[in-house]
Structures are given as structure tokens and as C-alpha cells.
Amino acid sequence: MVISTVASNPIRKRPAAPRARRMLGRALIYAALLLWTFICLFPIYWTVTTSFKSAVDVTQAHLIPWVDFQPDWKGWRSLGLSPDTLFGTSTARSEFMNRFVNSIITSVGASLLALVLGSLAAYGLSRFRYKFAWMRNDDILFFFMSQLILPPVVLALPFLVLYKALALLDTTFGLILLYTLTVLPIVIWIMRDQFNAIPIELDEAAFVDGLSTWGAFLRIILPLAVPGMVAAFILSLVLCWNEYFFAALLTSTDAKTLPVMVASQTGSQGINWWSMAALSTAAIAPLVVVGIFLERYIVSGLTTGAGK
Amino acid sequence: MQNSVPISDDAHHQPVAKRAPGSRKAVGRALVLLASLGFLLVLLIQVLRTTGTITAGFSDWRPILIAYLVWAAAFGVGQVLTRGERGQRALFLLPAVFFTVAVVIFPTIFGIYIASLDWNLSSIEGPRFSGFDNVRGMLNDTYYWNALGNMVFYTVAVLGEYAIAFGLALLLSAEIRARKFFRVVFLLPMMLSPVAVSWMIGKSLLEYRFGPAATLARYLGWDNPAFFASPWMARFSIQAMDAWVSIPFIMIILLAGLQAMPKEVQEAAKVDGANGWQSFWHVTFPIMLPVSITVLIIRIIFKLKLADIVINVTAGGPGGATDTVSSFIYRVYRDRSNVGYGTALAMVYLLLIIVLLTLMLRASKRWTQKVE
Numbered sequence: 014m015v016i017s018t019v020a021s022n023p024i025r026k027r028p029a030a031p032r033a034r035r036m037l038g039r040a041l042i043y044a045a046l047l048l049w050t051f052i053c054l055f056p057i058y059w060t061v062t063t064s065f066k067s068a069v070d071v072t073q074a075h076l077i078p079w080v081d082f083q084p085d086w087k088g089w090r091s092l093g094l095s096p097d098t099l100f101g102t103s104t105a106r107s108e109f110m111n112r113f114v115n116s117i118i119t120s121v122g123a124s125l126l127a128l129v130l131g132s133l134a135a136y137g138l139s140r141f142r143y144k145f146a147w148m149r150n151d152d153i154l155f156f157f158m159s160q161l162i163l164p165p166v167v168l169a170l171p172f173l174v175l176y177k178a179l180a181l182l183d184t185t186f187g188l189i190l191l192y193t194l195t196v197l198p199i200v201i202w203i204m205r206d207q208f209n210a211i212p213i214e215l216d217e218a219a220f221v222d223g224l225s226t227w228g229a230f231l232r233i234i235l236p237l238a239v240p241g242m243v244a245a246f247i248l249s250l251v252l253c254w255n256e257y258f259f260a261a262l263l264t265s266t267d268a269k270t271l272p273v274m275v276a277s278q279t280g281s282q283g284i285n286w287w288s289m290a291a292l293s294t295a296a297i298a299p300l301v302v303v304g305i306f307l308e309r310y311i312v313s314g315l316t317t318g319a320g321k
Numbered sequence: 322m323q324n325s326v327p328i329s330d331d332a333h334h335q336p337v338a339k340r341a342p343g344s345r346k347a348v349g350r351a352l353v354l355l356a357s358l359g360f361l362l363v364l365l366i367q368v369l370r371t372t373g374t375i376t377a378g379f380s381d382w383r384p385i386l387i388a389y390l391v392w393a394a395a396f397g398v399g400q401v402l403t404r405g406e407r408g409q410r411a412l413f414l415l416p417a418v419f420f421t422v423a424v425v426i427f428p429t430i431f432g433i434y435i436a437s438l439d440w441n442l443s444s445i446e447g448p449r450f451s452g453f454d455n456v457r458g459m460l461n462d463t464y465y466w467n468a469l470g471n472m473v474f475y476t477v478a479v480l481g482e483y484a485i486a487f488g489l490a491l492l493l494s495a496e497i498r499a500r501k502f503f504r505v506v507f508l509l510p511m512m513l514s515p516v517a518v519s520w521m522i523g524k525s526l527l528e529y530r531f532g533p534a535a536t537l538a539r540y541l542g543w544d545n546p547a548f549f550a551s552p553w554m555a556r557f558s559i560q561a562m563d564a565w566v567s568i569p570f571i572m573i574i575l576l577a578g579l580q581a582m583p584k585e586v587q588e589a590a591k592v593d594g595a596n597g598w599q600s601f602w603h604v605t606f607p608i609m610l611p612v613s614i615t616v617l618i619i620r621i622i623f624k625l626k627l628a629d630i631v632i633n634v635t636a637g638g639p640g641g642a643t644d645t646v647s648s649f650i651y652r653v654y655r656d657r658s659n660v661g662y663g664t665a666l667a668m669v670y671l672l673l674i675i676v677l678l679t680l681m682l683r684a685s686k687r688w689t690q691k692v693e
Contacts, residue, residue: 042495049489050506052565057509059533060521072531130417137413157417160425162674164626166650166667168425170660171432180381194424197417226409255514257629258647262654272516276633286525293517304512308505311512315570316577 057301063290064088071286088291109274109295116271118185119260120253123192124246130193131200132242136230138201139208140216154205161198165258168194173262185268191259196249203248206317207241208234244314247307254300271296349402356395363388393419436668440661448661455665465666467641468649469673474556475563475627475645479620482564483613486571491601493572494579504576511569515629522562523549523634549635552642559643562630567623571616578612579605614685621681625674646670 063071065084075082086095093103134157137143138150145153172191173182181187211234219229257272264273275296278289304311363384369375397415400408436455440448459465493504510518526534527548538546548558586608590600628647631637637644637652646666653663 042492042497045488046492046497046503049492050503053506053510055533056518056521056526056565057513059526060517063525076533130420133413134417137410141410141413143411143414153414153418157421160421162622162625162678163425163429164647164667164670164674165628166647166663167432167671168428169651170654170664170667171428171435173654174435174660175428175431178382179386180383190424193420197421201417226406227412230413251512255516257514257516257632258651261632262651272514272629275514275520276516289520290525293520296517297513297521300512300514301509304509305505308508311508312504312573312577315573 057297060290060293060297064287064294066287066290068286088285088287088289088294091285091288092291092295094291094295109292112269112271112274113295115185115268116254119188119192119268119270120250122185122189123196123253124249126189126193127196127200127249128242128246131197131245132204132235132238135201135204136208136234139205140213154201157201158198160194165195169259169262172259176263182263183265183268187263188260188268188270191263192253192256195256195259196252199252200245200249203245203314203317204238204241207238211237240310240313241317244310244317247303247310248314251300251303251311346403349399352395352402353399356392356399360388360392389423432664433668435661436665438661441657441659443658451661455662456669458662459666459669462666464641464644464649465646468637468644468646469670471556471642471644472625472646475560475624476621478560478564479617479624481560482568482620483571483617485564486568487575487609487613489568489572490575490579491605493576507572508569510565511567513566515563515566516633518562518566519630519633522565523558523630527558549643550639552639555635555639555643559631559634562634563624563627566630567620571620574616575609575612578609582608611689614689618678618681618685622678 059076062076062078062084065078065086065088066075066082067085067087070082078084086097089095090098091105092109093099093101093106094109098106138154143150143153148156168191176182176187179187181190215233215237216229219233220226224232255272256270257276260268260270260273261276264270275292278292366375366377367379367382367385370377370379393415396419397412400411400415402408404411435448437450437452438448439451439454489507493500493507497503513521526532529535529547534548535546547554549555582605586604587600590604595603626647627645628651631643631645631648632651635643637648641649650663650666650670653659653666
């Protein structure tokens with residue numbers, strides 16, 4: 014709403030463009046915006062509504078609830094999540110909850126670990142000058158960033174063999190290690206930017222007050238870096254939550270995450286659309302909520318991560 | 322790493338001493354030496370057990386992992402003891418370095434070794450050294466070359482994603498109402514898991530019989546709206562889905578670039594009498610070039626990893642038309658359990674990526690310099 018007051022200014026400055034043409038231009042802009050809004054939202058809308066449809070409504074492509082079909086808890090019942098089955102026992106629900114919890118533990122665990130490792134490394138790289146053999150700070154940073162180009166396939170099979178030997182196959186801990194690795198470069202990049210933005214005079218003042226290197230970092234600098242940490246954490250969370258490739262190869266029963274469960278259901282032919290739709294809805298719902306309410310942090314994480 | 326905190330407090334009692342005293346240095350060295358010996362001993366026992374020389378040892382290799390962690394912690398403590406303040410500074414970097422070495426460098430080197438093996442997990446005989454046989458097999462593997470060819474298509478298609486994303490970023494930076502609403506909505510696809518998207522779009526929206534997209538296509542006069550039947554159509558459909566997920570990322574970066582652009586520049590262009598189209602090509606686009614190149618390179622890096630959607634929607638079909646290198650190697654492992662061959666393919670792919678990116682970074686550096 015603030016935008017509209019700013020917006021009216023430059024329009025008036027424009028010299029004598031015919032009023033009709035300007036109106037047409039604005040109409041086109043809004044039409045394009047609405048078209049893309051439709052493209053973004055329709056698949057989500059379709060999935061959510063399909064989870065309430067019966068077979069007939071699916072085959073006849075009914076779209077609007079209460080108008081051309083009567084919503085029903087069908088999809089959610091098959092997951093054991095509809096109101097009438099919610100308090101009974103349900104194997105489908107316990108399986109789903111298990112995967113859901115696995116996904117939460119894996120993504121939160123990996124994001125936290127990456128945040129700890131990444132913040133420490135980023136602070137070091139932003140404040141001190143290291144020399145390791147021929148590697149200087151920039152080389153070390155490049156070493157960390159270069160992990161981004163590593164496609165998952167390169168690591169997947171060696172990890173399969175290694176994890177078998179380490180008895181880490183199909184464990185949440187094993188997945189956490191891998192996910193940490195995939196998001197660590199991004200966390201280091203965001204956090205280094207964050208620490209660079211904090212004036213070094215603050216560190217020096219802390220040293221004068223008698224704090225050690227670590228004391229200054231933990232008590233003075235870290236609290237100031239919280240916004241960057243939140244952004245890095247949420248971005249990592251999104252990436253880990255959606256990761257499929259490693260999870261599909263390295264888990265079988267115990268540590269399966271939600272994407273693997275969704276994928277294993279799509280694979281079978283003749284699946285019920287409504288239960289698939291309910292499952293997909295449940296899998297995307299947490300991130301849709303994150304996207305709507307924490308959009309600010311994601312944008313700030315992305316723009317420091319890539320915009321510079 | 323936990324150990325390091327009390328020790329740093331310890332050092333803080335003598336802030337004057339830049340270098341640690343001799344006795345502490347000796348303790349530190351002894352600690353690192355001891356830890357290294359311990360680690361090597363555990364490793365030796367386990368190797369001997371695996372080769373069958375001795376029967377003592379552990380049932381799996383997990384103790385090696387713990388020994389590595391202990392060694393890493395001891396090394397960190399040793400750094401602080403021997404090098405004082407400089408050791409404490411090193412402690413910031415060491416956890417990440419040890420972690421990366423353990424989970425990236427070591428597995429990659431191990432992967433190069435696996436790539437030289439003839440190793441099928443489902444066959445009874447174990448791994449057998451075969452040198453470059455896997456690479457030789459790769460040269461004759463038409464499916465692999467086909468997958469590489471598809472990657473070229475997918476990579477070039479990034480330009481299309483970029484064009485759409487640029488358009489959307491321009492729309493969002495125009496004078497519009499409810500900008501925040503549109504921004505959130507446009508960002509949403511990026512948040513969704515590619516696997517869920519595979520079902521939501523690939524398997525239901527684009528479904529041949531009663532998917533709404535197929536219904537719409539029929540209504541518009543396309544009799545046979547099969548999105549995954551002909552090779553090119555399937556490739557475009559997969560690309561469209563991937564674009565749907567990834568355009569928001571490009572858009573957000575470009576939008577940030579547009580908003581950081583000084584307003585005066587565009588005003589000046591307007592004063593000079595440039596119309597919208599001219600001011601875009603002569604002012605906005607050149608200014609956005611560095612941001613564009615960065616975002617394109619990042620996007621290509623991620624595009625080269627494309628696998629989830631292909632695995633879940635078409636499994637590479639029809640006839641390998643939509644295969645990416647990752648999804649092909651995934652199937653080499655899943656269907657044939659061929660670890661050695663799959664790893665060899667992945668390693669060659671990694672080499673290709675490194676060469677491509679080095680060339681791209683070189684070119685982009687030269688190009689941006691020329692523009693300036």
C-alpha cells in the first residue's frame with residue numbers, strides 16, 4: 014500500500030503520452046501479473062482440491078468445490094488424517110508421521126550443523142588471514158564454494174559403499190552429514206557477507222575490554238549476525254526438506270524422508286489420485302507456510318548468496 | 322570442537338603471551354602425536370581385519386569415524402596449545418575443513434578408485450580391478466552420450482528461463498499495487514519439492530486422460546495432447562516443470578539487481594527521449610549484465626544436477642529422450658547395481674562440468690571487462 018503513493022509520482026512526469034495508451038500499458042502489466050499468478054497457484058490449487066475429490070470428480074475434471082463437486086475427506090482418510098480417522102489407529106498415518114518426523118529431524122539437524130560449521134568458518138575468513146600451504150583466504154573460500162558444483166551423483170555411489178562399511182546406511186545421522194555438506198557452501202557465503210557487514214571496530218573494542226578472540230565472537234559479534242543466520246538457516250531448511258536424490262539412494266526403511274515416500278507412491282500405477290494429492294499437499298504445506306511468512310528471509314538469503 | 326571453548330578461556334588468562342610457553346607447546350605436540358598414533362592404530366587393526374590377517378577388531382568401520390573425530394578434536398586442542406592465539410584463530414576454520422575433507426575430498430578420491438573397478442553389487446563376486454574398462458565402456462554407451470546431449474538442451478533452455486524471469490522481475494519492479502502479494506506468490510514454486518511437483522504437474526495436471534492441461538489442450542484443438550509421448554514434447558514438458566520451479570530464483574536475484582539500480586540513470590534515459598524498449602536495451606540490460614551472468618552461472622550449476630523430476634515423471638523415457646546424466650546414472654545403479662560403472666560415468670561428468678565452468682568463468686570475466 015505504501016507503494017501506491019510512491020508510484021503515482023513518475024507517471025505524472027511523463028510528457029503527454031496519450032492517456033488511453035497509458036491505461037492500456039497498465040492493463041497489460043496487470044494482465045501479465047495475473048497470468049503468472051495463475052500459473053504459480055493453479056498447480057497448488059489443483060493438488061489441494063484434488064485431495065478432496067472422489068473418482069468421478071477427478072475423471073470429469075471438476076474444479077471448484079461446492080459448485081461442481083462436493084468436497085469429501087477421501088484423500089485425507091486414506092492417510093488417516095481426516096476428522097473421523099484422526100483419533101483412531103491408522104498404519105498409513107503412522108507411516109506418514111514417521112516420514113514427516115524424519116524429514117524434520119534431518120533438515121533441522123543438517124541446517125543447524127551447517128550453520129555452526131559455516132558461521133565459524135565464515136567469521137574466521139572474514140576476520141583473520143589464514144595461510145595453509147599455498148592457500149590464502151580467497152583460495153580457502155573458493156575451496157568451500159567449489160563444492161557447489163559437485164553433482165550429487167558423483168558422491169552418491171561412493172557414499173553408498175562407505176556408509177555400508179560405516180553402518181550408516183538408512184540412518185538419519187548419515188543423511189544429516191550429507192545434507193550439511195550440500196548446504197555448507199551456501200551458509201558460508203551468506204554468513205561471510207553478514208560478518209563483513211559488521212564493523213571490525215566492534216571486535217577491537219571487545220579485545221580492549223579484555224575478551225578473547227572466542228569471547229568477542231560469541232558475546233559481541235554472533236548476536237549481531239542473527240538476521241543472516243536466520244536467512245541462512247531457512248534457506249538450508251528449504252533445500253534439505255526438498256532433497257530427494259541422496260535420500261532415495263541411501264535410505265530404505267527407517268530413515269526414509271517425505272520426498273522418498275511421495276516418490277515411491279507415484280511410481281506405482283493405478284494410484285488413487287485423492288490420496289496422492291493429500292500426500293503431496295501434506296509434503297508441500299510446511300514450505301508453503303514458510304514461503305508465505307518468512308519470504309523476507311529467503312529473499313535476503315538468496316540475494317546475499319548470489320547477488321554479489 | 323566442544324573441547325575448544327574451555328581452552329580458549331584458559332588462554333584468556335594470559336592475554337599478553339602471544340606465543341605459548343615451551344611446556345605447553347610440548348604437551349600440545351605430544352597430544353597431536355598421540356592422537357595420530359591412536360587413529361593410525363585403529364585404522365591398521367581394521368584394515369588387517371578386513372583383509373583377514375587378524376580376527377580382532379570391530380564388526381564395522383564406525384569406530385574409524387569416531388577415531389577421526391577424536392583425532393580432529395585433539396588436533397584442534399593441539400593447535401591452541403602449540404600456537405596460542407593463532408591456534409585459536411585456526412579453530413574457527415578447522416571444523417569446516419575437517420568436515421569437508423571427511424565428506425567430500427575423501428569420498429571423491431575413493432570414488433575415483435571405485436570408478437576403476439568392475440563392481441556389481443548384485444553379483445556374488447566382489448570388486449575386481451579393471452583399470453580403464455569402465456571409461457572404454459562409456460565411450461560405446463549411446464545412452465550416456467544421449468543423456469549428455471539432453472543436458473546441452475536443458476542447459477541452453479536456461480536462457481529461456483532467464484528471459485521469462487527477467488520479464489517477471491521487470492513487472493515486479495514496475496509501479497504496481499500489491500507488490501508484496503505478487504512477490505510472495507511468484508516465489509512459491511521455488512519452495513516446493515521437485516518430487517511433489519513431479520506428481521502435481523507431471524503426473525496429474527499433464528495427465529493424458531483427465532488432467533486439466535490435457536483438457537484445455539483438447540479444447541484448444543489439439544486432438545492428442547500427450548505431453549510425454551514424443552521425444553521433443555517430453556523434453557519440453559520436463560523443461561517446463563523445471564522452469565516452473567526455478568524461475569523464481571532467477572527472478573528474485575534479478576529483482577534485487579533492478580532495485581539496486583540508481584533511479585537517475587533511467588530518468589536520464591527518459592529525458593534523452595528513449596522509449597521503454599530503447600531504455601531497456603541501452604540502459605537497464607547493460608547495467609544488469611554482471612548480475613545476469615552471475616545468476617546464469619549459478620542456475621547452470623544447479624541445472625547440471627537436474628534429476629528428481631526426470632526420475633519421477635518419465636524415468637528417462639521415451640527411449641531416453643528426457644534423460645539427464647544424473648537420472649541415467651541413478652538407473653544404472655538402481656536397475657543394474659553397477660557401482661563401478663556408475664561411478665566412472667559420474668567422474669567423467671564431473672570432469673566435464675569442471676572444464677565447462679572454468680571456461681564459462683574465464684569467458685564471463687573477459688566479457689564483463691570488455692563491457693566496462
